[in-house]
Amino acid sequence: xxxxxxxxxxxxxxxxxxxxxxxxxxxxxxxxxxxxxxxxxxxxxxxxxxxxxxxxxxxxxxxxxxxxxxxxxxxxxxxxxxxxxxxxxxxxxxxxxxxxxxxxxxxxxxxxxxxxxxxxxxxxxxxxxxxxxxxxxxxxxxxxxxxxxxxxxxxxxxx
Amino acid sequence: xxxxxxxxxxxxxxxxxxxxxxxxxxxxxxxxxxxxxxxxxxxxxxxxxxxxxxxxxxxxxxxxxxxxxxxxxxxxxxxxxxxxxxxxxxxxxxxxxxxxxxxxxxxxxxxxxxxxxxxxxxxxxxxxxxxxxxxxxxxxxxxxxxxxxx
Numbered sequence: 679x680x681x682x683x684x685x686x687x688x689x690x691x692x693x694x695x696x697x698x699x700x701x702x703x704x705x706x707x708x709x710x711x712x713x714x715x716x717x718x719x720x721x722x723x724x725x726x727x728x729x730x731x732x733x734x735x736x737x738x739x740x741x742x743x744x745x746x747x748x749x750x751x752x753x754x755x756x757x758x759x760x761x762x763x764x765x766x767x768x769x770x771x772x773x774x775x776x777x778x779x780x781x782x783x784x785x786x787x788x789x790x791x792x793x794x795x796x797x798x799x800x801x802x803x804x805x806x807x808x809x810x811x812x813x814x815x816x817x818x819x820x821x822x823x824x825x826x827x828x829x830x831x832x833x834x835x836x837x
Numbered sequence: 838x839x840x841x842x843x844x845x846x847x848x849x850x851x852x853x854x855x856x857x858x859x860x861x862x863x864x865x866x867x868x869x870x871x872x873x874x875x876x877x878x879x880x881x882x883x884x885x886x887x888x889x890x891x892x893x894x895x896x897x898x899x900x901x902x903x904x905x906x907x908x909x910x911x912x913x914x915x916x917x918x919x920x921x922x923x924x925x926x927x928x929x930x931x932x933x934x935x936x937x938x939x940x941x942x943x944x945x946x947x948x949x950x951x952x953x954x955x956x957x958x959x960x961x962x963x964x965x966x967x968x969x970x971x972x973x974x975x976x977x978x979x980x981x982x983x984x985x986x987x
Contacts, residue, residue: 682900682947699889702882704875705857706890718857725855725892735895735978738853739846739878740888753934753941763974771977779976782905788938788968793905821936829931830923834945836894836901 683733685837688716692724693837696737740833743797750804751797754811755790757819763792769815770794775807790821838886841867842877843984846886849878853890896945897975903945904952904971907938915940918963925955938968 685693691714701709707725711718728734743749758766763781770779770792778795794811798804808822844867854862860878861871869877881887896903910918915933922928922942931942946952949971956967 696892700891733898734892736893738851739849739890742888767976778978780972781974782970782972823934823936825932827933829919832929834929
């Protein structure tokens with residue numbers, strides 16, 4: 679494994695600021711630059727470059743789903759045969775109700791290897807969506823893991 | 838939330854302008870002034886609709902390792918187990934779920950050795966073993982939600 683990508687001290691100070699919440703001012707990148715001891719141009723180039731290279735997956739507003747009207751979600755873990763994995767992954771990924779879809783390793787204690795996060799406006803709509811996904815995919819072995827309580831939800835601080 | 842708020846949210850979730858005056862750029866797309874856009878964004882923050890505005894990094898592209906973990910935790914030990922798990926900086930999400938595997942959390946670390954060391958420490962301190970389910974392949978990650986028509 680190649681290991682974590684390295685940055686200069688100035689870059690780390692910039693990234694430490696933009697991994698949090700942008701200053702609430704008309705020129706937020708100028709303010710980030712001022713706080714990091716860099717020029718605005720350096721800030722814009724670094725952020726744009728990392729976004730282009732996919733190191734920044736998304737730059738923008740993160741919403742609270744409940745307050746945005748998407749109040750119900752479930753993690754569904756499916757068992758998929760290896761030879762069907764690519765097709766099932768593509769099928770799930772194409773569904774607008776699914777925000778995250780991963781193929782993960784499974785083990786003796788846990789047979790499921792495809793994971794989907796399903797979002798809906800109500801629990802009923804969420805259950806309907808899961809039933810529809812099962813019917814359309816033909817997948818029969820799955821478990822719906824509804825969240826009962828949130829213990830932690832943060833954005834990773836890499837810098 | 839009115840139609841302009843929804844349009845603003847649709848733009849700034851994925852396409853927040855990385856420019857000197859981002860709110861002016863959003864305003865240009867919508868026919869609003871910079872100060873109108875900024876005032877609406879401030880109101881959406883104050884109402885708690887917007888949690889934060891900033892960069893979301895791709896752990897994989899940065900060379901970090903992420904994983905999903907699950908544990909079967911007896912009711913009486915949940916509080917202590919969660920406190921131990923959440924004390925680790927790389928744990929970003931942690932939920933109680935309706936299942937015999939009832940505690941599910943995600944962890945990000947510079948490499949898999951660091952992930953394993955942290956899980957071993959959690960098990961040593963709590964006596965509870967943890968499933969480590971790293972991703973083999975990412976099919977989708979999309980966390981913006983269409984507001985127009987919502």
